[in-house]
Amino acid sequence: MINFLHTYLPQPLIWQFGFLKIYWYGVLIVLALVCGLIFVLKQSQKFGIKKDEVYNLGFYLVIFSLVGARLYAVFLGWQFYFANPLEIIAVWHGGLAIHGAILGGVITLLIYGWKKNQSFWLWADLLAPALALGQAIGRFGNYFNQEVFGKPTNLPWGIPISLANRPAEYFEYQYFQPTFLYESVLNFCNFFILWLLISRLKKKEGTVFLIYLINYSLIRIVMEFLRVDQTLIVFGWRLPILVSLGIIILASILLSKKVIPKV
Numbered sequence: 001m002i003n004f005l006h007t008y009l010p011q012p013l014i015w016q017f018g019f020l021k022i023y024w025y026g027v028l029i030v031l032a033l034v035c036g037l038i039f040v041l042k043q044s045q046k047f048g049i050k051k052d053e054v055y056n057l058g059f060y061l062v063i064f065s066l067v068g069a070r071l072y073a074v075f076l077g078w079q080f081y082f083a084n085p086l087e088i089i090a091v092w093h094g095g096l097a098i099h100g101a102i103l104g105g106v107i108t109l110l111i112y113g114w115k116k117n118q119s120f121w122l123w124a125d126l127l128a129p130a131l132a133l134g135q136a137i138g139r140f141g142n143y144f145n146q147e148v149f150g151k152p153t154n155l156p157w158g159i160p161i162s163l164a165n166r167p168a169e170y171f172e173y174q175y176f177q178p179t180f181l182y183e184s185v186l187n188f189c190n191f192f193i194l195w196l197l198i199s200r201l202k203k204k205e206g207t208v209f210l211i212y213l214i215n216y217s218l219i220r221i222v223m224e225f226l227r228v229d230q231t232l233i234v235f236g237w238r239l240p241i242l243v244s245l246g247i248i249i250l251a252s253i254l255l256s257k258k259v260i261p262k263v
Helices: 002-007 024-047 051-076 078-083 085-089 098-116 120-138 140-144 179-198 207-226 239-256
Strands: 013-017 020-023
Touching (some): 024 120, 051 098, 078 085, 098 120, 120 140, 120 179
Protein backbone atom coordinates (compact mmCIF):
# COMPACT_ATOMS: atom_id res chain seq x y z
CA MET A 1 0.00 0.00 0.00
CA ILE A 2 2.76 2.45 1.00
CA ASN A 3 4.83 1.63 -2.08
CA PHE A 4 1.75 2.01 -4.29
CA LEU A 5 0.94 5.46 -2.90
CA HIS A 6 4.54 6.57 -3.31
CA THR A 7 4.90 5.52 -6.95
CA TYR A 8 1.42 5.80 -8.51
CA LEU A 9 0.33 9.18 -9.86
CA PRO A 10 -3.46 9.19 -9.31
CA GLN A 11 -5.79 10.14 -12.15
CA PRO A 12 -9.38 11.37 -11.71
CA LEU A 13 -10.87 9.50 -14.68
CA ILE A 14 -11.80 5.82 -14.44
CA TRP A 15 -13.27 5.27 -17.89
CA GLN A 16 -14.30 7.27 -20.94
CA PHE A 17 -16.34 6.42 -24.00
CA GLY A 18 -16.89 9.43 -26.23
CA PHE A 19 -18.50 12.18 -24.16
CA LEU A 20 -19.36 9.71 -21.38
CA LYS A 21 -16.89 9.95 -18.51
CA ILE A 22 -16.80 8.19 -15.16
CA TYR A 23 -14.75 9.80 -12.39
CA TRP A 24 -13.34 8.26 -9.25
CA TYR A 25 -14.67 11.17 -7.20
CA GLY A 26 -18.27 10.58 -8.26
CA VAL A 27 -18.07 6.81 -7.81
CA LEU A 28 -16.64 7.16 -4.30
CA ILE A 29 -19.27 9.72 -3.28
CA VAL A 30 -22.01 7.35 -4.46
CA LEU A 31 -20.34 4.46 -2.62
CA ALA A 32 -20.14 6.58 0.54
CA LEU A 33 -23.85 7.42 0.30
CA VAL A 34 -24.85 3.80 -0.28
CA CYS A 35 -22.77 2.52 2.66
CA GLY A 36 -24.17 5.24 4.90
CA LEU A 37 -27.73 4.38 3.86
CA ILE A 38 -27.23 0.67 4.54
CA PHE A 39 -25.88 1.45 8.00
CA VAL A 40 -28.83 3.72 8.89
CA LEU A 41 -31.33 1.18 7.58
CA LYS A 42 -29.88 -1.52 9.83
CA GLN A 43 -29.65 0.71 12.91
CA SER A 44 -33.09 2.27 12.46
CA GLN A 45 -34.77 -1.08 13.08
CA LYS A 46 -33.46 -1.03 16.66
CA PHE A 47 -35.27 2.27 17.23
CA GLY A 48 -38.55 1.23 15.64
CA ILE A 49 -38.11 3.45 12.59
CA LYS A 50 -39.58 2.15 9.35
CA LYS A 51 -37.48 1.80 6.21
CA ASP A 52 -39.77 4.13 4.28
CA GLU A 53 -38.95 6.91 6.76
CA VAL A 54 -35.24 6.35 6.20
CA TYR A 55 -35.63 6.49 2.42
CA ASN A 56 -37.86 9.54 2.65
CA LEU A 57 -35.50 11.52 4.84
CA GLY A 58 -32.45 10.22 3.00
CA PHE A 59 -33.73 11.63 -0.30
CA TYR A 60 -33.85 15.17 1.10
CA LEU A 61 -30.63 14.84 3.05
CA VAL A 62 -28.62 13.72 0.04
CA ILE A 63 -29.86 16.60 -2.09
CA PHE A 64 -29.51 19.44 0.39
CA SER A 65 -26.34 18.17 2.05
CA LEU A 66 -24.63 18.04 -1.35
CA VAL A 67 -25.96 21.50 -2.19
CA GLY A 68 -24.67 22.81 1.13
CA ALA A 69 -21.30 21.10 0.63
CA ARG A 70 -20.89 22.62 -2.82
CA LEU A 71 -21.98 26.13 -1.86
CA TYR A 72 -19.63 26.16 1.12
CA ALA A 73 -16.74 24.92 -1.04
CA VAL A 74 -17.45 27.67 -3.56
CA PHE A 75 -17.50 30.19 -0.72
CA LEU A 76 -14.10 28.98 0.55
CA GLY A 77 -12.58 29.17 -2.92
CA TRP A 78 -14.56 32.14 -4.21
CA GLN A 79 -11.58 33.69 -6.04
CA PHE A 80 -11.13 30.60 -8.22
CA TYR A 81 -14.85 30.20 -8.89
CA PHE A 82 -15.30 33.91 -9.59
CA ALA A 83 -12.65 33.60 -12.29
CA ASN A 84 -14.05 30.25 -13.51
CA PRO A 85 -17.85 30.39 -12.98
CA LEU A 86 -18.55 27.26 -15.03
CA GLU A 87 -16.52 25.27 -12.49
CA ILE A 88 -19.25 25.91 -9.90
CA ILE A 89 -21.37 23.15 -11.44
CA ALA A 90 -18.41 20.85 -12.22
CA VAL A 91 -18.72 18.79 -9.04
CA TRP A 92 -16.96 15.87 -10.71
CA HIS A 93 -13.78 17.92 -10.44
CA GLY A 94 -14.09 17.82 -6.66
CA GLY A 95 -14.95 20.56 -4.24
CA LEU A 96 -17.38 19.43 -1.54
CA ALA A 97 -16.89 20.92 1.93
CA ILE A 98 -17.98 18.76 4.86
CA HIS A 99 -18.89 21.77 7.03
CA GLY A 100 -21.33 22.83 4.33
CA ALA A 101 -22.73 19.30 4.13
CA ILE A 102 -23.26 19.21 7.90
CA LEU A 103 -24.97 22.61 7.86
CA GLY A 104 -27.20 21.63 4.94
CA GLY A 105 -28.03 18.34 6.65
CA VAL A 106 -28.82 19.95 10.00
CA ILE A 107 -31.17 22.50 8.42
CA THR A 108 -32.87 19.76 6.40
CA LEU A 109 -33.21 17.55 9.49
CA LEU A 110 -34.64 20.39 11.58
CA ILE A 111 -37.30 21.14 8.97
CA TYR A 112 -38.10 17.45 8.45
CA GLY A 113 -38.38 16.78 12.18
CA TRP A 114 -40.61 19.81 12.67
CA LYS A 115 -42.96 18.83 9.84
CA LYS A 116 -43.10 15.16 10.83
CA ASN A 117 -43.08 15.82 14.59
CA GLN A 118 -40.03 13.61 14.99
CA SER A 119 -36.95 13.98 17.18
CA PHE A 120 -34.08 15.84 15.52
CA TRP A 121 -31.60 14.40 18.02
CA LEU A 122 -32.64 10.79 17.48
CA TRP A 123 -32.18 11.11 13.75
CA ALA A 124 -28.91 12.97 14.25
CA ASP A 125 -27.58 10.13 16.43
CA LEU A 126 -28.52 7.57 13.78
CA LEU A 127 -26.93 9.57 11.00
CA ALA A 128 -23.68 10.54 12.76
CA PRO A 129 -21.86 7.18 12.39
CA ALA A 130 -23.05 6.95 8.78
CA LEU A 131 -21.65 10.41 8.11
CA ALA A 132 -18.27 9.44 9.56
CA LEU A 133 -18.26 6.27 7.45
CA GLY A 134 -19.15 8.26 4.34
CA GLN A 135 -16.34 10.72 5.00
CA ALA A 136 -13.84 7.89 5.42
CA ILE A 137 -14.78 6.51 2.00
CA GLY A 138 -15.29 9.81 0.19
CA ARG A 139 -11.86 11.21 1.17
CA PHE A 140 -10.24 8.86 -1.36
CA GLY A 141 -11.88 10.96 -4.07
CA ASN A 142 -9.51 13.77 -3.11
CA TYR A 143 -6.58 11.43 -3.70
CA PHE A 144 -7.60 10.67 -7.28
CA ASN A 145 -8.28 14.36 -7.94
CA GLN A 146 -4.87 15.27 -6.49
CA GLU A 147 -6.39 17.83 -4.13
CA VAL A 148 -6.35 18.76 -0.41
CA PHE A 149 -2.97 17.11 0.05
CA GLY A 150 -0.51 18.08 2.75
CA LYS A 151 2.92 19.66 2.97
CA PRO A 152 5.96 18.27 1.12
CA THR A 153 7.47 15.19 2.74
CA ASN A 154 10.27 12.66 2.33
CA LEU A 155 8.30 9.96 4.12
CA PRO A 156 7.98 6.65 2.20
CA TRP A 157 4.19 7.03 2.06
CA GLY A 158 4.30 10.50 0.51
CA ILE A 159 2.12 10.79 -2.60
CA PRO A 160 3.25 12.25 -5.93
CA ILE A 161 1.37 15.31 -7.15
CA SER A 162 1.57 16.55 -10.73
CA LEU A 163 3.11 19.95 -11.35
CA ALA A 164 -0.22 21.38 -12.50
CA ASN A 165 -1.82 20.63 -9.11
CA ARG A 166 0.96 21.93 -6.86
CA PRO A 167 0.85 25.40 -5.28
CA ALA A 168 3.42 27.70 -6.87
CA GLU A 169 5.61 27.74 -3.77
CA TYR A 170 5.97 23.94 -3.90
CA PHE A 171 6.91 23.48 -7.57
CA GLU A 172 10.30 22.00 -6.68
CA TYR A 173 8.77 19.26 -4.53
CA GLN A 174 7.27 16.00 -5.81
CA TYR A 175 5.93 14.12 -2.78
CA PHE A 176 3.35 15.39 -0.30
CA GLN A 177 1.62 14.29 2.89
CA PRO A 178 -1.40 12.03 2.07
CA THR A 179 -3.83 13.93 4.27
CA PHE A 180 -6.70 12.12 2.55
CA LEU A 181 -5.38 8.85 4.00
CA TYR A 182 -4.80 10.25 7.49
CA GLU A 183 -8.30 11.69 7.61
CA SER A 184 -9.87 8.55 6.16
CA VAL A 185 -8.26 6.33 8.82
CA LEU A 186 -9.29 8.72 11.59
CA ASN A 187 -12.84 8.91 10.24
CA PHE A 188 -13.05 5.11 10.22
CA CYS A 189 -11.96 5.19 13.88
CA ASN A 190 -14.62 7.82 14.58
CA PHE A 191 -17.22 5.64 12.86
CA PHE A 192 -16.43 2.59 15.02
CA ILE A 193 -16.48 4.68 18.21
CA LEU A 194 -19.88 6.14 17.34
CA TRP A 195 -21.20 2.72 16.30
CA LEU A 196 -20.30 1.34 19.72
CA LEU A 197 -21.91 4.31 21.46
CA ILE A 198 -25.17 4.45 19.56
CA SER A 199 -26.70 1.42 21.27
CA ARG A 200 -25.50 2.49 24.72
CA LEU A 201 -26.70 6.08 24.80
CA LYS A 202 -30.35 5.71 23.83
CA LYS A 203 -31.58 7.56 26.91
CA LYS A 204 -29.76 10.78 26.11
CA GLU A 205 -30.60 11.62 22.53
CA GLY A 206 -28.08 13.84 20.80
CA THR A 207 -25.02 12.55 22.62
CA VAL A 208 -23.69 10.47 19.72
CA PHE A 209 -24.12 13.33 17.26
CA LEU A 210 -22.39 15.83 19.54
CA ILE A 211 -19.50 13.42 20.10
CA TYR A 212 -19.25 13.05 16.33
CA LEU A 213 -19.01 16.83 15.95
CA ILE A 214 -16.25 17.06 18.56
CA ASN A 215 -14.28 14.10 17.18
CA TYR A 216 -14.44 15.23 13.59
CA SER A 217 -13.63 18.83 14.47
CA LEU A 218 -10.47 17.66 16.26
CA ILE A 219 -9.55 15.56 13.22
CA ARG A 220 -10.14 18.50 10.91
CA ILE A 221 -8.02 20.89 12.97
CA VAL A 222 -5.06 18.50 12.80
CA MET A 223 -5.51 18.08 9.04
CA GLU A 224 -5.71 21.83 8.47
CA PHE A 225 -2.25 22.27 9.96
CA LEU A 226 -0.94 19.84 7.34
CA ARG A 227 -2.92 20.92 4.27
CA VAL A 228 -1.57 23.41 1.74
CA ASP A 229 -4.68 24.06 -0.35
CA GLN A 230 -6.02 27.59 -0.46
CA THR A 231 -8.86 28.60 1.85
CA LEU A 232 -10.12 31.76 3.51
CA ILE A 233 -7.81 33.17 6.16
CA VAL A 234 -9.44 34.98 9.09
CA PHE A 235 -7.30 36.70 11.74
CA GLY A 236 -4.31 34.76 10.44
CA TRP A 237 -6.04 31.37 10.80
CA ARG A 238 -7.51 29.03 8.19
CA LEU A 239 -11.29 29.39 8.37
CA PRO A 240 -11.99 25.63 8.78
CA ILE A 241 -9.89 25.68 11.97
CA LEU A 242 -11.97 28.51 13.44
CA VAL A 243 -15.22 26.83 12.39
CA SER A 244 -14.07 23.55 13.95
CA LEU A 245 -13.14 25.29 17.20
CA GLY A 246 -16.57 26.93 17.30
CA ILE A 247 -18.25 23.55 16.77
CA ILE A 248 -16.18 21.96 19.56
CA ILE A 249 -17.13 24.73 22.00
CA LEU A 250 -20.85 24.58 21.17
CA ALA A 251 -21.02 20.76 21.22
CA SER A 252 -19.09 20.62 24.50
CA ILE A 253 -21.47 23.10 26.13
CA LEU A 254 -24.46 21.02 25.08
CA LEU A 255 -22.82 17.79 26.25
CA SER A 256 -21.98 19.29 29.63
CA LYS A 257 -25.65 19.95 30.33
CA LYS A 258 -27.63 17.20 32.00
CA VAL A 259 -30.41 17.57 29.45
CA ILE A 260 -29.76 18.37 25.79
CA PRO A 261 -32.34 20.92 24.58
CA LYS A 262 -35.25 19.28 22.81
CA VAL A 263 -35.56 19.93 19.08
